[in-house]
Amino acid sequence: MKLSSLTSEDCSKAAVLFNSKKRILEFISQLAHEKLPHLTQQEILNALLNREKLGSTGIGRGIAIPHGRMSGAQSPLALILVSETPISFDAIDNRPVDIFVALIVPDGDCQLHLKTLATIADKLNDKEFCKQLRSAKTDHDLYQVIVEHS
Amino acid sequence: MRSEGTFLIRNKLGLHARAATVLAQLAVKFDATITLFQDEKQAAGDSVLALMLLESSQGKEVKVVCEGPDAEPALNSIGELIEQRFHEHE
Numbered sequence: 001m002k003l004s005s006l007t008s009e010d011c012s013k014a015a016v017l018f019n020s021k022k023r024i025l026e027f028i029s030q031l032a033h034e035k036l037p038h039l040t041q042q043e044i045l046n047a048l049l050n051r052e053k054l055g056s057t058g059i060g061r062g063i064a065i066p067h068g069r070m071s072g073a074q075s076p077l078a079l080i081l082v083s084e085t086p087i088s089f090d091a092i093d094n095r096p097v098d099i100f101v102a103l104i105v106p107d108g109d110c111q112l113h114l115k116t117l118a119t120i121a122d123k124l125n126d127k128e129f130c131k132q133l134r135s136a137k138t139d140h141d142l143y144q145v146i147v148e149h150s
Numbered sequence: 151m152r153s154e155g156t157f158l159i160r161n162k163l164g165l166h167a168r169a170a171t172v173l174a175q176l177a178v179k180f181d182a183t184i185t186l187f188q189d190e191k192q193a194a195g196d197s198v199l200a201l202m203l204l205e206s207s208q209g210k211e212v213k214v215v216c217e218g219p220d221a222e223p224a225l226n227s228i229g230e231l232i233e234q235r236f237h238e239h240e
Contacts, residue, residue, distance in 0.1 A: 054168060055168055055171060055172070056171075057167060057171075059167070059170075059171060059174075059198035059199065060174075060197075060198060060199075063199075065167060067167065092171060092174065092175055092198070110162060110163050110164060110166075110207060110208065111207055113163070113166060114164050114165070114166060114202075114205045114206075114207055115205060117166060117167055117202045117205075118202055118203050118204075118205045120202075121198075121199040121200070121202035121203045122203060124199055125197075125199045125200065125203065
């Protein structure tokens, strides 16, 4: 599985400006709704917020992977956002987060979900990849970084 | 000090993001270097990203190796967490 196959240029957003966890999750759910119009923005937002209630998806090193399992999703969708300034996200290392790889995944397929998480983890574990994500100035540049590393 | 043990992944979702996060948060509490092994892959116990790369699903066996002054309590705690399905219902 390739990260580029899970996302698209219109799901890649560089230098976004949000100042809270709630605001960026709202923006992510709006973007996801545009890709998955049969799911409402509110349903997507609720799925993301419910997951955060179980424990922050801020996994350290300035990275978060907000995600929601949704029965209406046919295949995994990844949205990649880089924030201009890091946002407080209750991450496990208490560091604010500037790289967000959000996932909307089908409910039920555990193997596929683990495979999707491993695909994302493989890329995010690469410090050079993260550095290039953070340096991308435009959505197009950000998407190119993802394609080149996939 | 070195302690190691092999544990079965029992929870339905396997070592998904939340389970990996709970394990990493537990691992950092001990003065020990903790490494998980599954098949040919290995991961530092305190790295959520590394743990997710193991792709450990229900039914897989993972070997946990702890080295350092807290090796034994670390192994006991991590083993218990895995055995107790990461506190998940299924």
